[in-house]
Amino acid sequence: MSVRNLKRIPRAALAAAALAATAYPAAGADLVLRGGTIYTGTDAPFVGDVAITGDRISHVGRKAPGGAGRVIDAKGLIVAPGFIDPHTHVDAILGGSDAAERLVLPFLMQGVTTAFIGNDGYGDPDTAKVLGSAASRPVGINYATFVGFGAVRTKVIGQDDRAPTPAELSEMKALVASAMCGGALGLSTGLFYAPQSFAKRDEVVALASEAAARGGLYDSHIRDESSYTIGLAAAIDEAIAVGREAGTPVHIAHIKALGVDVHGEAPAIIAKIEAARAAGQVVHADQYPWSASGTGLSASLLPRWAEDGGRAAMLKRFDEPETLGRIRDEMRENLRRRGGAASLLVTSGPDDLVGRTLEEIAKESGAEPVDAAVAVLRRAPVGVASFNQSEADIAAFMKRPWVMTSSDASTGHPRLYGSFARKYDTYVKTEKVIPLGDFIERSTALPADAFSLEGRGHLKPGAFADVIAFDPATFAPRADYTQPTLFAKGIRAVVVNGKVAVEDGTPTGVAAGRALPRVPKAGTCP
Numbered sequence: 001m002s003v004r005n006l007k008r009i010p011r012a013a014l015a016a017a018a019l020a021a022t023a024y025p026a027a028g029a030d031l032v033l034r035g036g037t038i039y040t041g042t043d044a045p046f047v048g049d050v051a052i053t054g055d056r057i058s059h060v061g062r063k064a065p066g067g068a069g070r071v072i073d074a075k076g077l078i079v080a081p082g083f084i085d086p087h088t089h090v091d092a093i094l095g096g097s098d099a100a101e102r103l104v105l106p107f108l109m110q111g112v113t114t115a116f117i118g119n120d121g122y123g124d125p126d127t128a129k130v131l132g133s134a135a136s137r138p139v140g141i142n143y144a145t146f147v148g149f150g151a152v153r154t155k156v157i158g159q160d161d162r163a164p165t166p167a168e169l170s171e172m173k174a175l176v177a178s179a180m181c182g183g184a185l186g187l188s189t190g191l192f193y194a195p196q197s198f199a200k201r202d203e204v205v206a207l208a209s210e211a212a213a214r215g216g217l218y219d220s221h222i223r224d225e226s227s228y229t230i231g232l233a234a235a236i237d238e239a240i241a242v243g244r245e246a247g248t249p250v251h252i253a254h255i256k257a258l259g260v261d262v263h264g265e266a267p268a269i270i271a272k273i274e275a276a277r278a279a280g281q282v283v284h285a286d287q288y289p290w291s292a293s294g295t296g297l298s299a300s301l302l303p304r305w306a307e308d309g310g311r312a313a314m315l316k317r318f319d320e321p322e323t324l325g326r327i328r329d330e331m332r333e334n335l336r337r338r339g340g341a342a343s344l345l346v347t348s349g350p351d352d353l354v355g356r357t358l359e360e361i362a363k364e365s366g367a368e369p370v371d372a373a374v375a376v377l378r379r380a381p382v383g384v385a386s387f388n389q390s391e392a393d394i395a396a397f398m399k400r401p402w403v404m405t406s407s408d409a410s411t412g413h414p415r416l417y418g419s420f421a422r423k424y425d426t427y428v429k430t431e432k433v434i435p436l437g438d439f440i441e442r443s444t445a446l447p448a449d450a451f452s453l454e455g456r457g458h459l460k461p462g463a464f465a466d467v468i469a470f471d472p473a474t475f476a477p478r479a480d481y482t483q484p485t486l487f488a489k490g491i492r493a494v495v496v497n498g499k500v501a502v503e504d505g506t507p508t509g510v511a512a513g514r515a516l517p518r519v520p521k522a523g524t525c526p
Contacts, residue, residue, distance in 0.1 A: 183517025
């Protein structure tokens with residue numbers, strides 16, 4: 001399959017989208033945020049003005065010269081770059097038919113102006129289509145996308161547990177190359193999930209090398225965040241090795257120590273990553289500020305071999321008594337490492353199950369928890385919030401300067417509506433795990449620089465005008481595990497590409513977001 005004939009966004013359009021920002025004169029600005037405490041993303045805070053002309057910042061300093069068409073009084077507020085979320089699952093929202101949903105108000109109302117999609121290996125290989133949809137379906141936030149290893153593998157191989165043939169591997173590599181030429185950030189994987197979990201490292205390296213050749217990164221939900229298969233430490237080693245062998249930066253998705261078997265391992269994992277960084281390798285990570293992850297009940301409890309061939313094959317195995325016996329034995333062990341039936345809260349699926357723990361469901365049915373889980377899985381795929389992390393590990397990872405803020409946003413979990421607000425309210429303001437300046441940098445400049453988002457993540461003249469203002473006294477989440485769809489409070493203003501998307505704490509309905517295609521390395525795309 002030739003790369004030359006594959007669909008892509010024209011290179012000229014890609015280049016235009018990522019040109020370094022050009023400074024604009026401050027006089028006669030269209031909008032000024034006046035008198036706030038300004039955090040530029042990297043510099044020490046100061047009280048001053050941010051002026052905006054068109055879609056760019058024209059002044060950042062003590063006082064904006066000249067007049068302004070519009071002024072937002074930011075006195076007493078924190079003014080910062082719009083937050084950048086490097087790990088989300090809002091793909092369907094951004095590409096959907098509902099114009100109101102495409103505003104992505106759960107993000108805007110906590111200051112997120114840019115999000116990455118295509119994470120965990122699920123990114124559509126047709127990145128030109130994904131990025132091009134914003135032209136006809138306006139969006140409220142900026143977004144960039146990964147090409148997904150799982151999506152590519154499924155398209156070529158399906159759901160089977162086997163290695164690709166040489167011809168299939170060539171086809172998969174061509175799909176990744178095409179996606180990179182279409183503007184993908186890089187290759188994402190979700191090696192914990194079937195069928196991606198069936199791939200060996202050499203297969204992953206082969207596809208990551210196609211992304212690397214075109215200037216992309218390797219982003220991974222690692223093979224094991226716990227003790228399911230190879231273990232947390234070995235999975236971190238694998239991710240670092242993939243980046244080293246493919247010749248690309250490595251990003252560890254939603255870094256954590258998941259489950260009772262690995263609680264307390266954060267310092268050892270940090271040491272591994274910092275050793276790789278000290279040796280010259282580029283490695284960074286993101287983290288969501290919640291003790292519960294969000295995943296599927298099947299991913300939490302089923303052995304991966306039980307999912308070989310997809311849902312239909314899984315259900316057939318449930319009907320084979322001997323096979324079901326093996327499955328139940330492994331489910332018991334997986335439930336133990338997850339912290340027991342009370343630690344799994346159903347967040348999506350049949351209405352009568354949502355909001356209930358597996359323990360509650362089992363007690364009502366009079367069944368053992370694993371049997372109750374099998375009965376649930378027979379009915380439908382179910383999402384769960386899995387309470388599986390220790391606060392000590394969360395804090396240890398959060399303190400590292402290479403760990404960004406993220407949400408891993410998915411429906412049914414409060415992290416879609418409140419992750420950035422929670423990190424500020426809980427870990428900056430209340431627990432004081434990190435200072436405010438670090439929170440802002442790791443939510444803005446760090447992801448922008450790590451993923452080469454030109455003109456984003458910093459408040460400086462010439463940068464794109466993604467700017468937020470929030471009240472440091474009231475900025476906090478309202479969403480929790482029982483009411484996960486409540487907007488955060490305390491955001492006073494959000495500006496996206498120079499347009500006011502939130503004013504006086506209220507959405508304006510303006511859809512000013514843009515697709516952000518990555519420009520592939522020169523000479524690597526036809």
